[in-house]
């Protein structure tokens with residue numbers, strides 16, 4: 480039965496949710512109109528809804544599940560840990576295994592600290608930068624999503640009404656304190672001249688520049704290499720720390736995005752794939768900067784701790800998932816990503832509609848317009864374009880292919896090219912419906 484049918488099980492769950500959650504949901508990012516299908520299970524590339532329909536899942540829970548759902552080796556690691564307990568108020572060896580694996584992969588990860596989410600990792604990294612150099616302001620790129628931390632969220636949802644000529648420090652929600660907005664300088668992606676001018680004006684007031692090297696809100700298109708090099712150079716000269724947000728971008732290579740693009744940030748925020756499907760985040764980087772965390776007895780200048788931090792279930796799941804991600808796995812993901820983008824681009828061309836697909840590595844994003852995307856302003860969608868994207872998403876879902884509502888997709892090591900046929904078959908009708 481269709482999930483929107485009045486007799487569907489999804490409908491009855493939605494009706495219950497309306498009485499429990501504001502807006503009937505507890506996670507806005509994945510909401511769709513009139514309400515989404517509710518899921519019952521997932522295995523490999525497939526998820527099944529509560530009415531028994533199977534969908535090809537190209538979301539992998541927004542980039543978490545790089546080996547698909549319920550991978551047997553990850554599940555086995557979790558199951559074994561469950562037998563030994565789920566969380567303790569003392570450290571375990573499991574945190575050393577995952578922490579050691581991550582530090583072993585990236586030369587700049589001299590020390591590492593776990594958190595529970597990517598948002599927390601970004602917040603903690605910013606706090607570390609502030610404490611390290613005793614400055615409070617930060618800079619970040621316009622429009623890029625860095626999670627829920629207030630400081631990192633300034634300038635995330637700008638629109639033509641309020642973004643200004645030089646990017647404005649726009650609030651994420653009504654009532655966001657002006658004192659927070661004042662702390663954030665917003666930079667235009669890939670605009671060397673304006674960025675150089677704005678950073679020169681900021682002088683030595685900035686604690687850090689926060690950068691996602693391949694942001695979703697630029698279509699997962701990497702920032703220009705000379706732009707990244709400029710940020711590295713100017714931050715170093717001003718004594719400002721460069722923080723990479725690799726919560727998603729870490730999946731771009733064995734040594735993360737920084738290895739792929741040849742940039743050495745001072746700190747890196749991690750999340751998503753490193754937890755193997757369990758909640759996680761981490762901040763890693765220079766030993767002298769990370770020393771601000773210290774421990775409870777000596778040298779701790781920045782508090783960073785949490786009830787569930789480094790819980791062994793997340794640690795063993797992450798260790799299992801990351802151990803599976805060897806060079807061959809990355810090669811496979813590159814190949815798949817290339818194939819998806821090429822095939823979808825030819826379908827869009829044949830459809831003759833103003834749409835496009837962009838991305839890098841195992842990341843892709845469909846857009847309801849054909850503007851060249853170099854920054855958030857190019858990516859930004861008008862109301863009409865948002866409606867078109869909604870129709871593409873909805874039509875794909877009707878044809879049992881799950882993308883995120885904004886059109887982004889995340890590939891998994893367990894996919895083969897032929898598994899993606901369902902997507903290629905569904906795309907022409909989705910485009911035709913959306914642009915009709």
Ligand SMILES: Cc1ncc(COP(=O)(O)O)c(C=O)c1O
Pocket residue numbers: 541596597598599601624625626627691724725726727750751759760
């Ligand atoms: C680039 C980036 N940074 C930070 C976050 C926040 O991570 P989390 O949702 O685990 O808090 C996200 C989440 O999607 C993200 O995409």
